[in-house]
Amino acid sequence: MNFKTLFDLTGKNALVVGGAGGLGKLVAQAYAELGANVCIASRTESKLQAACEDLKAATGKEFKYYVMDAGKEDQVAAVAEKANADYGHIDILVNSQGVNKKFPALDFPMDQFDLVMHDDVASILMTCKHFGKYMKEHGYGKIINVTSVRGKIATKGPGNAAYCAAKGAVDMLTKQLASEFGPYGITVNAFGPNIMxxxxxxxxxxxxxxxxxxxxxxxxxxxxxxxxxxxxSDPDDCVGTAVFLAAPASDFMTGNILYPDGGLTAIG
Ligand SMILES: NC(=O)c1ccc[n+]([C@@H]2O[C@H](COP(=O)([O-])OP(=O)(O)OC[C@H]3O[C@@H](n4cnc5c(N)ncnc54)[C@H](OP(=O)(O)O)[C@@H]3O)[C@@H](O)[C@H]2O)c1
Incomplete structure (x- = not known):
């Protein structure tokens, strides 16, 4: 085994969904700096354009972007086809999209609950389903879902009924996908930040x-x-975990949830 390549992403192609966001953009930068070709996707084109410019300025590398609502299956299927055609194959998929709507449970508007569950959970199944098909054909893939400490520990006060339920669902979705995708050479893991x-x-x-x-x-x-x-935490505190889960170092790890959380889940 060549230990020097354990964290090397040279030649790998990565798509970061939510890659114009606070965490996703840093993950995209780190992957590029470690050798990957990186593209990003989300709903707002102006934010994607600005993020690609920032990423180019930071790394000297080119970043492609795809306008995609990960909550709309036709868009996810189209971007999976396009990105796999543009890059040959997408090896690494990061699901860093999501929203958080806070209301006390006694007053939680059900349309807002549905919105969070769709945006934070169903969107992950859709990207994994459509990108997973190409990874299966290629015989290799690394999927990294961003969950939260709130999938494991509830907050003391009111507000997080939807977010906690969604992130708990992301954790179990990650495990089930790991079980189904493992035989195809695809690992599926998650990491859960604390608030950043x-x-x-x-x-x-x-x-x-x-x-x-x-x-x-x-x-x-x-x-x-x-x-x-x-x-x-700062978003920077999560980047090492995101790199580990994308790199050869984690090739035999699947269905795991890691917490770069300053120790909250140890004592919570
Ligand atoms: N910040 C925290 O304290 C914290 C703590 C624990 C976990 N997390 C998790 O970390 C991940 C990243 O969050 P962040 O803090 O970086 O938030 P952020 O800056 O708001 O980034 C979220 C990104 O997701 C995109 N997005 C949202 N819905 C989408 C959809 N349906 N399709 C495609 N893209 C979508 C947004 O872009 P558009 O709106 O333009 O689509 C945005 O680029 C999320 O899963 C979040 O739950 C965050």
């Missing part, structure tokens, strides 16, 4: 900080104080 400062959380942090009469920075400091690592 990304566009998804900006408004929520502002709201919580206001409720507590502190600045966002002070609120995050307070949230981190009780963790073993004594600070909140």
């Amino acid at each position: 400062k990304t566009p998804m959380m900006t408004k929520i942090f502002e709201m919580r900080a206001k409720e507590n009469g502190v600045t966002v920075e002070e609120y995050l400091k307070q949230q981190g104080a009780g963790l073993p690592m004594r600070r909140m």
